[in-house]
Amino acid sequence: xxxxxxxxxxxxxxxxxxxxxxxxxxxxxxxxxxxxxxxxxxxxxxxxxxxxxxxxxxxxxxxxxxxxxxxxxxxxxxxxxxxxxxxxxxxxxxxxxxxxxxxxxxxxxxxxxxxxxxxxxxxxxxxxxxxxxxxxxxxxxxxxxxxxxxxxxxxxxxxxxxxxxxxxxxxxxxxxxxxxxxxxxxxxxxxxxxxxxxxxxxxxxxxxxxxxxxxxxxxxxxxxxxxxxxxxxxxxxxxxxxxxxxxxxxxxxxxxxxxxxxxxxxxxxxxxxxxxxxxxxxxxxxxxxxxxxxxxxxxxxxxxxxxxxxxxxxxxxxxxxxxxxxxxxxxxxxxxxxxxxxxxxxxx
Amino acid sequence: xxxxxxxxxxxxxxxxxxxxxxxxxxxxxxxxxxxxxxxxxxxxxxxxxxxxxxxxxxxxxxxxxxxxxxxxxxxxxxxxxxxxxxxxxxxxxxxxxxxxxxxxxxxxxxxxxxxxxxxxxxxxxxxxxxxxxxxxxxxxxxxxxxxxxxxxxxxxxxxxxxxxxxxxxxxxxxxxxxxxxxxxxxxxxxxxxxxxxxxxxxxxxxxxxxxxxxxxxxxxxxxxxxxxxxxxxxxxxxxxxxxxxxxxxxxxxxxxxxxxxxxxxxxxxxxxxxxxxxxxxxxxxxxxxxxxxxxxxxxxxxxxxxxxxxxxxxxxxxxxxxxxxxxxxxxxxxxxxxxxxxxxxxxxxxxxxxxxxxxxx
Numbered sequence: 001x002x003x004x005x006x007x008x009x010x011x012x013x014x015x016x017x018x019x020x021x022x023x024x025x026x027x028x029x030x031x032x033x034x035x036x037x038x039x040x041x042x043x044x045x046x047x048x049x050x051x052x053x054x055x056x057x058x059x060x061x062x063x064x065x066x067x068x069x070x071x072x073x074x075x076x077x078x079x080x081x082x083x084x085x086x087x088x089x090x091x092x093x094x095x096x097x098x099x100x101x102x103x104x105x106x107x108x109x110x111x112x113x114x115x116x117x118x119x120x121x122x123x124x125x126x127x128x129x130x131x132x133x134x135x136x137x138x139x140x141x142x143x144x145x146x147x148x149x150x151x152x153x154x155x156x157x158x159x160x161x162x163x164x165x166x167x168x169x170x171x172x173x174x175x176x177x178x179x180x181x182x183x184x185x186x187x188x189x190x191x192x193x194x195x196x197x198x199x200x201x202x203x204x205x206x207x208x209x210x211x212x213x214x215x216x217x218x219x220x221x222x223x224x225x226x227x228x229x230x231x232x233x234x235x236x237x238x239x240x241x242x243x244x245x246x247x248x249x250x251x252x253x254x255x256x257x258x259x260x261x262x263x264x265x266x267x268x269x270x271x272x273x274x275x276x277x278x279x280x281x282x283x284x285x286x287x288x289x290x291x292x293x294x295x296x297x298x299x300x301x302x303x304x305x306x307x308x309x310x311x312x313x314x315x316x317x318x319x320x321x322x323x324x325x326x327x328x329x330x331x332x333x334x335x336x337x338x339x340x341x342x343x344x345x346x347x348x
Numbered sequence: 349x350x351x352x353x354x355x356x357x358x359x360x361x362x363x364x365x366x367x368x369x370x371x372x373x374x375x376x377x378x379x380x381x382x383x384x385x386x387x388x389x390x391x392x393x394x395x396x397x398x399x400x401x402x403x404x405x406x407x408x409x410x411x412x413x414x415x416x417x418x419x420x421x422x423x424x425x426x427x428x429x430x431x432x433x434x435x436x437x438x439x440x441x442x443x444x445x446x447x448x449x450x451x452x453x454x455x456x457x458x459x460x461x462x463x464x465x466x467x468x469x470x471x472x473x474x475x476x477x478x479x480x481x482x483x484x485x486x487x488x489x490x491x492x493x494x495x496x497x498x499x500x501x502x503x504x505x506x507x508x509x510x511x512x513x514x515x516x517x518x519x520x521x522x523x524x525x526x527x528x529x530x531x532x533x534x535x536x537x538x539x540x541x542x543x544x545x546x547x548x549x550x551x552x553x554x555x556x557x558x559x560x561x562x563x564x565x566x567x568x569x570x571x572x573x574x575x576x577x578x579x580x581x582x583x584x585x586x587x588x589x590x591x592x593x594x595x596x597x598x599x600x601x602x603x604x605x606x607x608x609x610x611x612x613x614x615x616x617x618x619x620x621x622x623x624x625x626x627x628x629x630x631x632x633x634x635x636x637x638x639x640x641x642x643x644x645x646x647x648x649x650x651x652x653x654x655x656x657x658x659x660x661x662x663x664x665x666x667x668x669x670x671x672x673x674x675x676x677x678x679x680x681x682x683x684x685x686x687x688x689x690x691x692x693x694x695x696x697x698x699x700x701x702x703x704x705x706x707x708x709x
Contacts (some may be wrong), residue, residue, distance in 0.1 A: 006449070010443065014390050018387050059703075070376045203354055307466065
């Protein structure tokens with residue numbers, strides 16, 4: 001109250017940042033120790049995290065914030081290292097797929113040793129629920145990261161677990177060595193590598209379908225892969241409650257049903273209650289919202305007054321004025337000048 | 349109509365180009381700049397408050413404290429608060445410098461100010477009957493308003509408004525919505541209920557009063573009166589300064605006003621044109637620009653309200669050249685010259701008659 005900001009820490013932020021450049025409230029500092037390429041496009045980053053960081057449950061992810069050209073940019077990444085590494089050394093590892101056309105991951109790959117980034121507390125509820133029950137893990141591409149952490153963290157093996165790891169060529173299988181090592185040491189763990197260049201997806205799905213009986217299923221991979229697989233598994237008689245999955249990577253613009261008619265689901269989290277509406281790709285988000293009786297705060301409707309600014313939690317939008325596409329991560333957008341490109345989660 | 353439709357479109361695209369050029373450059377330098385201003389603001393506000401208490405050593409320290417606290421408040425309100433609340437730094441995605449989160453050291457709640465200032469004033473700049481900032485419903489500034497007896501002493505009203513400027517700003521939305529007095533207008537649209545308006549007004553106002561006139565004097569112990577007077581004086585200096593700067597932005601001699609009917613369904617070029625005619629600049633050294641929050645470049649601010657203000661002086665040269673090309677008046681001059689015309693306007697229209705400020709479009 002004394003400094004007119006929400007907290008004293010926020011009021012003192014300019015002073016704190018003068019002492020620790022890049023300090024962000026509510027975030028934790030992480031220093032890059034080493035970086036190595038796991039595959040041609042996946043880099044393994046090892047961070048020494050602040051001792052204040054509250055820790056994680058294997059399978060959880062965190063938001064990593066970089067400051068680039070004056071902007072704070074954040075993206076979610078799953079932790080891929082075992083719990084024991086953090087307990088013993090205070091370090092964690094992230095395995096990130098670098099997309100050369102992206103605006104974030106190339107920056108991540110070019111981070112120098114000893115640079116400091118900000119990370120959030122670990123979040124998400126994707127974790128190994130009942131280690132005493134037989135489990136089937138299915139990972140595709142970079143979806144291996146949370147699953148690797150779950151498997152490598154397990155100390156007392158109680159029931160058999162199988163991992164189906166689907167990749168495009170073994171040279172693209174990140175963290176493979178560690179998993180092979182685990183398979184060699186732990187008789188209850190079996191590793192199946194499926195190369196999508198040789199094994200057709202129908203064959204793969206059928207394989208999973210037979211193996212899935214009476215097991216808990218953990219899925220992580222690109223959205224389309226997961227959607228297709230979980231639909232097939234439910235059809236094959238697997239109970240929905242036994243499938244645990246983590247949405248990974250950017251949401252795909254093409255949704256279930258394969259239509260691309262330009263309709264997107266928008267979930268608006270609002271202080272007055274959460275709302276969901278369908279947004280048309282050729283209208284502003286504000287117009288779509290209002291047409292369906294959702295009334296976000298608005299002002300000038302031409303992008304001048306910033307009354308309708310929302311926090312975008314996930315999804316991509318296009319700036320109507322410039323045609324520029326946003327990132328997929330969290331950032332602020334103005335509803336009156338933004339059109340949806342994918343499904344969105346917003347907060348106002 | 350002063351320009352043809354083609355000219356309006358050409359004007360819009362030239363001004364859009366200037367905007368895009370600057371937008372493309374936004375980055376590290378802007379972030380560093382605003383953080384430096386923030387740091388200076390915090391240092392001056394905090395050291396000012398400490399020096400007020402140290403006045404027992406020598407009153408000179410108290411005097412310095414008043415000036416530093418006033419500087420802190422001015423920087424907070426102008427270069428930081430005003431500009432951040434316009435969304436100029438939203439692109440930084442910063443936890444503090446964001447238009448939805450920033451709250452400033454002034455009686456007016458930031459949300460209320462965004463509605464009256466960003467929406468009403470910036471969209472309908474100087475449209476008679478729509479932009480209540482033209483005279484704030486208190487002063488008669490052209491012959492477009494009927495003369496009333498109370499205008500006779502509007503010189504005094506102006507002085508009072510300037511001294512209590514933060515309260516005027518804070519009450520502005522409640523006055524417009526006729527929350528306490530007057531008959532409700534049928535055509536006014538509102539997104540915020542009267543109850544919420546009252547709550548924001550009283551809560552924010554009370555916080556400011558408690559902070560400056562209760563909490564800080566109390567913790568100063570025996571120096572309480574010095575601190576209380578120091579805070580009062582710092583607020584007064586800030587009020588006079590902000591009011592003076594803002595009056596120079598829209599009420600100078602050659603500023604124009606508009607009729608609502610002329611602005612319906614206007615094009616972007618027409619909107620730009622109106623912003624240029626309805627605003628005025630004044631010149632001065634860099635430190636003066638910073639103390640005004642770059643509202644010394646009111647014309648550029650009205651054309652590009654969401655561009656970080658430190659770019660305005662540079663853009664002003666380009667805008668002035670464009671104005672000359674299209675034959676649009678560009679109203680600028682020294683601070684003193686501009687202010688004297690403001691004062692003249694207030695005095696002149698305290699008497700009946702005079703000229704209309706409306707520009708036929």
